[in-house]
Amino acid sequence: MTATAMRDAWYPVGLLSDLQAEGKETLLLGEPITVFGFETSGPKVECNGRSLPVFARFGHLWTSLGSPNKDLFTIPEADHPDRTLVDVGVVRVKCSPLRAVENFLDVAHFPFVHTDILGAESHPEVSEYKVEIRDDVDEVWATKVEFFQPQAAKSAGGGITTEYMYRVPAPTCSVLYKTCPPRPREWDVIALFVQPLTEDLCDVWPWMALFDDESSTTELIHFQQLIFLQDRSILENQIPKRLPLDPAMETPTRADLTSIAYRRWLKRHNYTFGAQLVAG
Amino acid sequence: MKLYDYVLSPSCYKVRLLGSLLDVPLELLPVDFHPGREHKMPELLALNPAGSIPILVDEHLVLTESAAILAYLAAHHGPNWLAVNDPAAIGQQQQWLAFSHRLTRALGGARLVEMLHFDGDLATLQVDGVTALRELEAALFAKRLHGSTFIAGDTPTIADIACFPYVALAPDGSISLDPYPSIRIWMRAIRALPGFIEMPGIHRLHELAPDPFTEASK
Amino acid sequence: MVAETDARWVPVAVSADIPDGTVVPARLPTGPIAVWRSDSGRIYANGDRCPHRGMRLSHGFVRGESLSCIYHGWRFGSDGACQKIPAHPAVVPPKTINCGALPAIEALGIVWAAVQTPTEAPPDFESYEAVRSLVIAATPDAVARACDAELNADTIKTQCDGHDVVLLVTATVPEEVFVIVLVDKKLNLSDRIAFSTGLEALRRTAEAKGYAA
Numbered sequence: 015m016t017a018t019a020m021r022d023a024w025y026p027v028g029l030l031s032d033l034q035a036e037g038k039e040t041l042l043l044g045e046p047i048t049v050f051g052f053e054t055s056g057p058k059v060e061c062n063g064r065s066l067p068v069f070a071r072f073g074h075l076w077t078s079l080g081s082p083n084k085d086l087f088t089i090p091e092a093d094h095p096d097r098t099l100v101d102v103g104v105v106r107v108k109c110s111p112l113r114a115v116e117n118f119l120d121v122a123h124f125p126f127v128h129t130d131i132l133g134a135e136s137h138p139e140v141s142e143y144k145v146e147i148r149d150d151v152d153e154v155w156a157t158k159v160e161f162f163q164p165q166a167a168k169s170a171g172g173g174i175t176t177e178y179m180y181r182v183p184a185p186t187c188s189v190l191y192k193t194c195p196p197r198p199r200e201w202d203v204i205a206l207f208v209q210p211l212t213e214d215l216c217d218v219w220p221w222m223a224l225f226d227d228e229s230s231t232t233e234l235i236h237f238q239q240l241i242f243l244q245d246r247s248i249l250e251n252q253i254p255k256r257l258p259l260d261p262a263m264e265t266p267t268r269a270d271l272t273s274i275a276y277r278r279w280l281k282r283h284n285y286t287f288g289a290q291l292v293a294g
Numbered sequence: 295m296k297l298y299d300y301v302l303s304p305s306c307y308k309v310r311l312l313g314s315l316l317d318v319p320l321e322l323l324p325v326d327f328h329p330g331r332e333h334k335m336p337e338l339l340a341l342n343p344a345g346s347i348p349i350l351v352d353e354h355l356v357l358t359e360s361a362a363i364l365a366y367l368a369a370h371h372g373p374n375w376l377a378v379n380d381p382a383a384i385g386q387q388q389q390w391l392a393f394s395h396r397l398t399r400a401l402g403g404a405r406l407v408e409m410l411h412f413d414g415d416l417a418t419l420q421v422d423g424v425t426a427l428r429e430l431e432a433a434l435f436a437k438r439l440h441g442s443t444f445i446a447g448d449t450p451t452i453a454d455i456a457c458f459p460y461v462a463l464a465p466d467g468s469i470s471l472d473p474y475p476s477i478r479i480w481m482r483a484i485r486a487l488p489g490f491i492e493m494p495g496i497h498r499l500h501e502l503a504p505d506p507f508t509e510a511s512k
Numbered sequence: 513m514v515a516e517t518d519a520r521w522v523p524v525a526v527s528a529d530i531p532d533g534t535v536v537p538a539r540l541p542t543g544p545i546a547v548w549r550s551d552s553g554r555i556y557a558n559g560d561r562c563p564h565r566g567m568r569l570s571h572g573f574v575r576g577e578s579l580s581c582i583y584h585g586w587r588f589g590s591d592g593a594c595q596k597i598p599a600h601p602a603v604v605p606p607k608t609i610n611c612g613a614l615p616a617i618e619a620l621g622i623v624w625a626a627v628q629t630p631t632e633a634p635p636d637f638e639s640y641e642a643v644r645s646l647v648i649a650a651t652p653d654a655v656a657r658a659c660d661a662e663l664n665a666d667t668i669k670t671q672c673d674g675h676d677v678v679l680l681v682t683a684t685v686p687e688e689v690f691v692i693v694l695v696d697k698k699l700n701l702s703d704r705i706a707f708s709t710g711l712e713a714l715r716r717t718a719e720a721k722g723y724a725a
Contacts, residue, residue: 243494
């Protein structure tokens with residue numbers, strides 16, 4: 015069953031810099047779509063002969079199978095002219111689109127999956143942080159998430175305690191704000207835009223808006239691909255493939271408050287494409 | 295020595311890995327392979343008309359085949375990793391170096407289709423990949439009966455390094471490694487070598503590091 | 513209620529394929545399991561799923577007498593109980609967090625596991641020992657036919673390369689079987705290698721198109 019609530023949300027379907035006039039076939043929520051890029055008339059997305067709404071933002075083309083009741087979210091912090099905007103490129107993952115987002119919201123795996131980069135086994139503790147569902151904007155937010163990191167960013171020289179904020183503005187998108195080593199008063203922005211192909215297959219489009227005068231764009235892309243591909247081998251080996259929304263299926267702890275809020279928010283909105291509702 | 299490198303390329307990783315195992319400093323020059331396709335741009339094509347990476351540049355020497363780069367690094371810095379005098383050992387090493395190209399084509403091909411949207415006949419690549427893995431498993435099983443873990447000879451050689459990355463990353467192309475116990479033991483032996491480094495998708499052996507909780511209670 | 517098939521020893525791995533301090537994936541008819549050997553050499557089995565976020569524990573690592581999940585490092589003891597949650601080092605994990613320890617024993621160079629502890633010992637093949645396991649993409653019947661022998665209680669007794677062998681055949685997923693091969697303990701090294709090559713030929717026959725029909 016397709017969860018109809020998710021049809022009205024926006025999803026990334028391609029890099030604006032890499033759209034083809036001849037069209038590229040792909041899937042969205044299990045339905046075949048074709049993504050076209052035309053030099054004069056701009057991009058276009060079709061589903062079974064029907065034209066879908068399109069939106070260009072954050073270096074990506076976005077579309078929706080339904081009728082979105084609001085514009086795609088914004089990331090005002092990313093607008094600063096000094097930032098380097100980085101299209102990281104697509105990676106396909108054989109997992110639920112919701113599992114991909116949940117993994118992105120988690121810091122407790124850093125010492126084991128991103129060892130000696132985003133975490134160290136000697137510093138695994140996740141201290142208390144704040145999580146809320148902000149009803150005015152209808153987004154999940156986690157703030158004051160602090161974690162010790164041996165190499166927090168390409169621009170980080172050595173180990174630092176990094177502060178994170180996480181935000182879920184759409185069912186398959188997450189934005190994280192983290193301590194920016196070269197500019198202590200600003201936040202680096204790293205986003206994970208997930209295109210749900212089927213309930214257990216997704217295309218992930220990471221995107222970044224960073225302050226980094228030292229590294230080349232290629233180095234920044236490599237760093238983010240390195241991190242994300244370390245996650246991929248985890249995401250493809252979780253059982254069940256779909257994200258369980260039945261609390262009896264998995265065992266969260268205090269460190270998982272963001273994930274708990276995300277799952278609750280998904281359930282509240284009936285965002286269940288890629289979810290497993292009852293223990294199977 | 296300069297290495298034109300891509301963090302997700304198993305062939306580039308072969309060179310980084312042997313460099314680390316032999317303690318050879320490599321200056322890494324990152325290439326925007328995906329999504330930028332920089333390896334197909336004029337500057338890199340001038341260096342390597344095949345349009346592939348890795349590319350190793352050591353003063354006037356340019357090498358663009360990973361097996362050749364491994365042989366070059368070993369000849370300079372790790373003679374034990376290279377078969378030179380024994381004809382049978384030379385033959386075996388060449389056999390498995392050539393075999394590694396089958397792994398690249400089949401397992402690597404499936405990986406590019408499944409992970410990075412490349413074109414290819416996935417089912418055929420997977421069948422060829424399984425055939426190659428079975429051949430490797432049978433060979434490593436025979437080696438185990440002889441009391442050795444590595445693919446050519448009794449100690450690790452460049453043949454092991456040439457075969458290891460694409461095998462370890464087979465699941466990226468939706469090819470399971472579960473049915474291959476001798477491959478598992480062999481991969482573990484490589485991951486346990488002093489100086490081993492990871493690449494994304496190949497995790498380190500956490501158990502080799504001291505247990506932080508036992509350490510803390512001491 | 514315990515199903516009859518649950519209280520039965522199933523051959524899940526060759527003992528020599530699980531060195532000290534390692535974990536491997538295996539299967540029971542009920543689903544995937546993780547089989548691991550502690551640093552002191554003891555063999556254990558449990559569900560292949562961390563109760564925290566569902567990660568396969570066969571991807572994890574063994575330290576001392578416990579198994580850890582690769583995802584968040586949750587550590588489980590031989591009884592399946594969670595001993596440590598690294599994100600909360602000061603917390604003693606509640607006893608309810610358990611990865612589901614399963615009965616496991618070793619005999620004939622084979623690791624046997626079960627869902628419920630069986631009352632009987634695993635079958636004995638006296639002078640035989642396990643040498644190799646392999647997966648064949650075929651039905652148990654097709655494997656028996658390729659051996660030109662009968663399938664009897666998941667066991668095929670046949671000859672391979674002129675030597676008596678015993679094949680223990682476990683159907684795991686549809687159209688795929690896990691086979692453990694036993695040979696005479698006295699079989700010498702070169703015969704074992706020749707025999708392993710023979711197994712590859714047997715697999716090709718069993719998997720050949722139309723063979724199952």
